[in-house]
Amino acid sequence: MSFITFAPSQQKYPKTDSTIYPAMNLPKYKITIENVSSYYGTVQALKDINMNILPLSVTAFIGPSGCGKSTLLRNINRMNDYIPDFRLEGSIKFDGVDIYSKFIEVENLRKQIGMVFQKPNPFPKSIFENVAFGLRIQGIKDKSYIEHQVEKSLKQTFLWDEVKDNLSKIGTALSGGQQQRLCIARALAVEPEVVLMDEPTSALDPIATAKIEELVIELKRQYTIVIVTHNMQQAARISDQTAFFYMGSLIEMDATSKIFTNPSEKLTENYISGHFG
C-alpha cells in the first residue's frame, strides 16, 4: 500500500493527467468519515459524524455559523492538530487509510489533501515563490520542473495570463480575487488529490466569486473538492453533493439537487428556505 507512507517519489515528475487515471483503481469513496466527534477542550464541536465523499466531485458543507462544518473540513487534513486541547474521536479515512493513525506523517497527508482558506492568504513573497513553496519544502531542486508546475498551476486557475509578466511581483499586491486564485494555484502545485476550501469566496466581490466558482467546477475533473460555504446558492450552483450541518451534527447529506428541492429533514428545509441561519 503505497499511500501508507505517502511516499513523495512520483512527485518528482509530472503525474499523468488524472482524468485518464484508470477508473478501476479509484476507490468508491475518496474520504470516509466514521463516527467522528471532536472537541475543543470541553466544548464539543462535532457530534458523531458519518459521511462518504465521492472522488472527482464537489461536496458542499452548509449550515449556520458555528455548526461545525469548518471544524470537520479542517479535520480532513488535520489542520486542527496544532490547536491545544483539540481532540478527535472516530476515524477519517483517505483512500481507505485512517489519517489519524500514528503511521501517517501529517505533512505528507497535507501534500495530498490541500486547503484553501476563507481569506486569501498569500505569503508576502513573489507570485512565483508562493506557488513554488510547496515543491521547495519537499526538497525538489529541479528548476525546470518547478517552473513547469508553477506555470501549470497558474494556468489551471486562469491566472497565468494575468500575471505571467510579473511573476516576481509580491503576491499580496494582487487584487482579492487574484490572491485567492493564487492561493488555489499554490495548493494545486503540489498535485494534491483532494482540495478543501473553507468559504473561499466569503471575502470576495461577486465577479471574483463567479470566477472562483467556474474554477471549482473546472477543477473537479481532476480533484476531489470539499467546499464549506455560507452561500446556499453557491452550493446549489457548484456542488454535486451537499451536507447540511446543524449544531455539530450532520442533519442530512444527499445529492445537491435533492437537498435543494426535496430534503428529507424538516430542519434542512427550514434552513434552505431561509427560515433561520
Next chain:
Amino acid sequence: MKTDRYTLLLTERIIKRLLQGAALVTVFTTLFIIGTLIFETYNFFREIPLVNFLFDTEWTPLFDNKKYGILTLLSGTFLTTFFAIVIAVPLGLSIAIYLNEYTNKRIRNILKPTLELLAAVPSVVYGFFALTVVTPFLQRFIPALSTFNSLSAGIVMGIMIIPFISSLSEDALSAVPSSLREAAYGMGATRFQTVFKVTVPAANSGIIVSIILAISRAVGETMIVAIAAGQQPRLTLNPLVPVETITAYIVQVSMGDVPHNSMEYRTIFAAGITLFIFTFILNNISFYLRKKFKERYE
C-alpha cells in the same frame, strides 16, 4: 527519497532540542542567581546573627567597629524610591491618559518613542545630571541640601522611570474596550469624566502593574544613587543628607579591592539577596495582576 525524509525529521528533532536548550538557559540563570545569593548569604549568617542584620541601626562592615544593620541601607533605598515614585506616577499616568484619550495617532506616534528615549539614557548619565544640575539647582531653594542626597537622586530617577509607567499604563488603557467608553460618551459624559469614571477604573490592574514594575526598577537602580545619593549608610528619613542604598553599597565594595571569601565580600551578597527578595515579590505581584487583567479583556 526515504532517507531524505528521515534526515529532515531528525534535523527537526535536533533543532527543537537546541531551541529548548536555549530556553532552559533562563531557568538555569534563575537557579544560579538564587543559588549564589543563598550560598554566600549562608556563609554570611554563619557569623552574623539574623537579629543583628534585621535590627541593628548601623551598617559599618568596612570599619573596625563592624555593624550589619540592613535597615540602614534600606532607608536609603526607600527614600530614593519614594521620591522617584512621587515624581513618576502622576507624570507617567497623566501622560498615559493624555496619549491614549486626548491625542490623535500622529502625535502619539511621535511622543511615545520620544518618551521612551528617557528610559534608554544610561543611568550613569542620569547620575551626572542629578549631581551637577539638579542638586545645585535645588540648593538655591534648600540651602541645607548636601551635595549628595536622596532627594535629587530620587527626582532624577523618577524622570528616568516615567516611560515605564506611561507606556505600560497606556497599553492597559488602550486595552479597555471602546464600547465602555462609548457608553459613557453616549450618556453625555465629558472626556475627563469618561477617563476617570470609566477607563481608568477599568484599566486599574494594568496601571497598578506599571507602578509596581516602576517601583521594582527604582529599588534596583544603581548608578544614579551611587553617584548622587552618596555612600554614607545612615538610618534616616531626611531627604537632604547623604545616604547609601543597597545597590550603592554593592558598587562601593566592588570598586574597592575586597578579597574574595572575606566578610566584606559576603556582605554584598547579603545586601543583594535583600534587594532580590524585594524585587522578586514586586515582580510576582505584577505578574499575577497582569494575568488577571489579561483574562478580563482578552
Next chain:
Amino acid sequence: MNNQKKNRLIDKAFSVWGFTSSLLGLIALAIFIGDILNTGLSRLSWEFITSLPSRFPNRAGIYTALLGSAWILVLTTLIAFPIGVMAGIYLEEFQKKSRFANLMEINLSNLAGVPSIIYGLLGLELFVRAYHLGPSIVAGSLTLALLILPIIIVTTREALRAVPQSIKDASYSLGATKLQTIWYHCLPISIGGIFTGVILAISRAVGEAAPLIVVGALAYVPFAPKSPFDSFSVLPIQIFNWISRPQSGFTVNAAAGIIVLLLLTFVMNGLAIYLRYKWQKKVKL
C-alpha cells in the same frame, strides 16, 4: 448649564496638563543635554577619543574604555542574540500549555525584573570565580548576555506573535513542517521586530555600568584590551570614575564621555525605532 461649562473647563485643563507632562520629562532631558554639551563639547576631540586614561584630566581620553565597550558589545551580541532568539522561538512556537510552561512564563517575567546589579553578583560568583575567567571581557559579556536575554526573548516572542495565523495555516496546508513554517515564513516576517528588540537590548548593555563594576571591570585600564580574556573598562565606568573625582577637569571629561555614550545610545535607539516603524508597516499587510 453651569455645571456643563465647569466640566468642559476641567476637561480642557487636563488636556493642557497632559501635554505639559509629556513635555516635562523631555524638557528635563533637553536641559540636561544642553548642559552636557555646554560642559563637554569643547573637550571632545579626536585626541580625547584616542588617548589613554591619565591622572591628568587634560591628557586623559576614552580610548581603552571605548575599545572595552566595543569588545563587550560584540561579544554580548554574539552570545545573547542566538540564544535569545532560539529561546524565543521555542517558547512561542513549541512550548505546549503545561504547569512547567507556566513556571517558565513566571520565571521569564521575573528575570526581566531582576536588578542589573544582581546579575553582576551572579557573574562575579559564576564566571569570574567558579569558571576562573577572572574580571575579563568574556566574564563581563556573559554577564550582560544573561541580563539582556529576557529582553531579546520577550521581543522575539512578540514579533513572532505578530505573524498572522493565516500565513502559518497556508504553510501547514501545503505540507510544511513546523520548523519549515517558522524558517520560511515566521522568521522572515518577524525579523524586523526581532532586530528592533535586539538593538534595544544591546543599547541597554552598552549603557550598563553596575553589573560590570561588580564583575570587576576596572576604572583605570592603561592599555587596550587585546583578547577577550584581558581585563577591561567600559565607557559608562570611565564616566562614573571621572564623576567621582573632585577636580573640575574630570567633570569636563565626564561630560565629554557622556556625549559619546549618548551618541551611541541615541543612534542605536533611533535605528531601532526606525526599524520598528518600517516593520509594523510591513506586518499590517
